[in-house]
Amino acid sequence: MTDTPYLEQNLTLDEYQAIIKLMGRKPNALELALFGVMWSEHCGYKNSRAELKKFPTKGPQVLQGPGENAGVVDLGDGWALAFKMESHNHPSAIEPYQGAATGVGGIIRDIFAMGARPIASLNSLRFGDLSLPKTRHLLRGVVAGIGGYGNCLGVPTVGGEVFFHPSFNGNPLVNAMSLGLLKSQRLFKGQAAGLGNVVMVVGARTGRDGIKGASFASEELSESDPDKRPNVQVGDPFMEKLLLEATLEILDNDLVVGLQDLGAAGLTSSAAEMASRAGTGLVMDLEKVPLRELGLAPWEIMLSESQERMLLVVEPEKTEAIARIFDKWDLKAAAIGEVTGDGDFVLRLNGEELSRVPAAYLTDKAPVYIRDRKEPAYYQEKKKADLSLVNKYADYGELLTRLLSSPNLGSLAWVYEQYDSMVGLNTVIRPGGDAALLRIPESAKGIAIAVDCDSRKVYLDPYLGAAAAVAEAALNVAVTGARPLAITNCLNFGNPEDPEIYWQFVKATDGLAAAAAALDTPVTGGNVSFYNEWNGAAIFPTPTIGLVGLLENLNDRLTLDFKNQGDLVYLLGETLEELGASEAHYLLSGQDEGPVPSLDLAKVKALCRFLEEAAKRRLLKSAHDVSNGGLAVALTEGAMAGDFGLVLQWTGTVTPGATFFGESQGRAVVSFTPTKEKDFLSLAAQFSLTVTKLGQVGGQDLNLTYNDATLIAPLTQLKKAWAEALTTLAAL
Template sequence: MGGRKSVPKREPSAAEIADQKLYREMGLSDEEYARICEDLGRRPNYVETGIYSVMWSEHCSYKNSKPLLRLLPTEGPRVIQGPGEGAGVVDIGDGQAVVFKIESHNHPSAIEPYQGAATGVGGIIRDVFSMGARPAALLNSLRFGSLSDRRVRYLFEQVVKGIAGYGNCIGIPTVGGEVVFDDAYRGNPLVNAMCVGVTEHEHIQKGVAEGIGNAVIYVGASTGRDGIHGATFASEALDEDAEGRRPAVQVGDPFTEKLLLEGCLELIEKGLIVGIQDMGAAGLTSSSVEMACKAGNGVELNLDLVPQRETGMTPYEMMLSESQERMLLVVEKGREDEVRAVLDKWELNMAVIGRVTGNGRLRLYHKGKEVCDVPVHTLVDGAPVYVRQGSVPAYYKENRDVNVNRTLETDNWEMALKQLLQSPTIASKRWVYRQYDYMVQANTAVQPGSDAAVIRLRGTGKALAMTTDGNGRYVYLDPRVGGAIAVAEAARNVVCAGAEPLALTNCLNFGSPEHPEIYWQLEESINGMRDACLALQTPVIGGNVSLYNETEGKAIFPTPIVGMVGLVHDVSHTTQQAFRRPGDAVLLLGETFAELGGSEWQHIREGKPSGRPPQIDLEKERRVQQVTLRAIQRHLVRSAHDLAEGGLAVALSEACIGNGLGADISLESSLSVTECLFSESQSRILLSVDGHKVDEVIALCAEWDVPVARIGTVTERGKPLTITVNGQTAVTEDVRTLTDVWEGAIPCQMNRSLTS
């Protein structure tokens, strides 16, 4: 029989072997490198390979997540700018807009926690003021391992110091956030930073390099070697060599950032800017090529003109450096001196480093030689996109039919409540936020510690409520349900503050999408978020995807974080979670089910989530939120508090602790006492109401088909929190004791010897 003649396999040349070693070290696959060669019609040089590697990293290109992100709703009647710019923009009436975004700085914070957290704050601030908005507030969402671990305590302490150090120095209040502790984050903490700003419609900016011949101007701190290949580092799993990659972590200077903020805002107010973008991930590379691509243009840059703080920097280093406090501007040709006059006043570096071209190419020159010539679109729109196939994890199938409630029963409910209140995830975060200057700018109306923070809009009768939220345990047990709950709970938080939810930004923290089970978690959670966004009419206006959150092959819990902003139409509607007046009636909106899977009580008892998480009916959620908001706006409500981790017993305790008042609560339920007190069923809100207005609230609930029960009365200071269930006294505890337990938990842990 005849056969096809075999062709000898050609051995790669020495040059090809060297190329392969280089591009693999930079994070490119063999297939991606081949595609670059095809796009260029030649092999890329060293500088070009580095530029492709950062622009095609997950952090910059979203090559694994882009198809899924398209599932999210991004439009709405108030949306002015959705995803695609530095931050999203939402109309808030009267010619004003709110600008906000959340981003991750997880990997840098894992190896250099102070600077990792600080520069995460600095970067998100630049994203907001690059849109023409003055930053008004900062929030964060943090995840760490158990505080019993010495290194976790160190990371927690330094991350908080880094956030405080940057925000306090620049003069922007850090008004809210959340902190969760679970061993799933022991090796890979999550540090997500959010910034909210306000602007006038006419000052909204975009990052576009428009106008052929216009000047490309570098502004801010000089370029150093810090942060080189930071975008690629953020797109890899952590391993035992991570500590050796400290140069990938940037170093921040909030004092320079303050000058940069003021200088850029003045340029915007004077109409001197055509386009502006932060030199964030991938530094000068991403800012220049993204601005050019959005305008359909090219750019030429002379790297000899780039301000450098270190001698002998190469083109590769200058283009990939992620040094902080730098912006790239495009300015009309001939107006450079006007720009210089403003920046000189603010003592800012400025250099005209290039021009906008019409050839659609990135061309770089150094010492009289061309060192890069590539089509811009291949770096941005031409980046590879991977549509992967997910697979359902075995644990998910096993958990579906597990009934965990029976193993979580207890008959010592007072002790259980104290254990919950001293759990670091539920305990007071005063140790954290007392380090933040949350009153600077004098606009903070609701301080950290309530369901949502509120800042007044000076010169108006309005305010903004804002929060961050997410529950990785729920998402782990059921990604679609957990994704929906993240959106719903964030919206519920701002509603409890008296605000209409406007829109959200998200940060999707997951393991490697190359693992089918992780990709399934990502896809399902995005579907759940989409479901909730559509039901609650809260579009996604931007955010960040942080993948490869793994340490030595072990992934974190899938953790989508939602940053939500709401509009308080009248500051008199502003509401907090603490009971305010003895004699007020206590009402519970919504229904309680036997749902302890993924709960904080389960975490305390068993250490890991199992079973099914709380389920959510999004139509019921919508009605509960609408009723609550209308009741607040009609001045029928004294306090409102979302039921979340720890369930009803914890919510009642927190409402009492706020002003030191007691409460006498009586519950009727077919559930066990444990389920009744600690279930984390969704779509529930605790209200306190003047006794004369109870009937109006109940009638409003009936109109909206929302279950409501009058469960008790607020009592005087010095009175206990008493809870009876079906006539059986479950809890009778002095509020001062509960307060001490709740407030002392984290300081007690942090005061432990670092050698223990």
């Protein structure tokens, strides 16, 4: 060993000394390697743990909060929903196809580790400037990788979001979310309980791929990164499909005490976490681990991130039955260790003890850093923007067309048509709506799911932006008629050792916590991804929210498309003079600036509850949340989806630019049969909502008159611009 063995393990001198103090001796090289990955940011959350405690995590709907493989909420009728989101940013930056594919594979394993059958995936993606060849390479690779894995596995990819901005040049974000259904009495945990129980590793063999991926994910990216390609794992969705079916089969036969997927930090993390959660110890004989090639050193076996593996804890008499089931699926199931009572995590090779560390030291004793924080100068500066460009634009119809043909507002069909969104026969609302909607087998209920985050708004105001992401996701789910239940998240930030980045993180988590509490959507888990930087420049902070909601009766569902000529169109929520942080201002100025639109969480909650009630009473024909691009874009989306024009005329006190293109929060566009107007208004009054009558569905054009300003554009022209936006740019 060198004098500074900790450096090779990405540990600091302080951390090394803390380890020596804990252990009462110097750790050997293998032990230090275990600490290195377990105390990495990726596994140990040492920079984020303190802040994550702010999140509300409890509620009658929560069956399992943070700390397990995935969160679980109650759906009633004996059903529960497991869901979680995770980032795979760094691997995707280096090797987009495999990085994204294994991201999907990993999060799906987390779901079936809870005993749930995965029923859907979503994703949230960020890419740089689409005019750069590198961005297009990443986009194509990531999308193909997500599809390649999920399609083969037979888990539909039902929704997601994509945002392009130069701050993601070089460091894209790939956040994958997965959901699974389980009977609520069959909730499995990642616990190594029961003295003398056998530890088995099942699925793929262990190879050299992805070694130290967790540490790599805790560093910044730069030009020299092709060298890091060996850190990226390679996925085999066919293997995962076999593993999934075999695992669910052994769970059905009640053969397992605990199980855990092997993800970041491989065997080390899974085994140590299982032991630590159960308060037990664990001994493993490394010569028994099935290897892909000969000659792997013990540390390589322990740190390998080979995909498609699971760790099981089983009663000794059941190992044979398990091996039989795995054999049917042509998979390996090897007994590699035993649960012990001393709390130690022990590794042996051919009987010789190589290392001994108390499991809890690895999982719970990672240092917790309260980092310095400093408000960045840009925070106040950017608020003072001149936002007059939109109002000065001569032709609003043309501006709308330009917006729809920009990558952030154009149709995402090019992306989601590469995903199988229907396999499983549960997808009721396919990609392209506000939220995906799934049916639950043998039940009248539905599950609505949305992922959301406006990275620009978070950058300009981390508190408001993060709160807005929760509010927006809740509204996305509410406009289907569902009640928002709970959230998961992926917190993507730059280097936390930079006080300005840490300030963003603190503010954003404050905002997230406040919104989750106000909207009654507890946080059931999530993931933190720091060090998202490229050549020293940080990404826009992106706390992605994944939100699930419950629709009591699928027949009450609402969709965004206008349904009938002559239906009345109303806007719910208040429109203020808020052009800051808008897509329209960015399109015209190229600047990310201006105050982020204000957010009244109580009003958002009232709007959500109103939509749920209105859906139940079958008052509405359509509902669509107003977000990026503002009212004009929301109206166009409903018009294009239903293939109806709109004739709208209304008045107000804000400028036409802010009315058409401002992004005031907490708004939705609804339509209904004229005879329902009275009922609609009285229900809206009950919820104290601000309503604006806009006009009627009809004609071939988008024909809007606000005060004396007009916005007129043929629907065919808008549709063409929208449909071709991404296809044209991506195909360059």
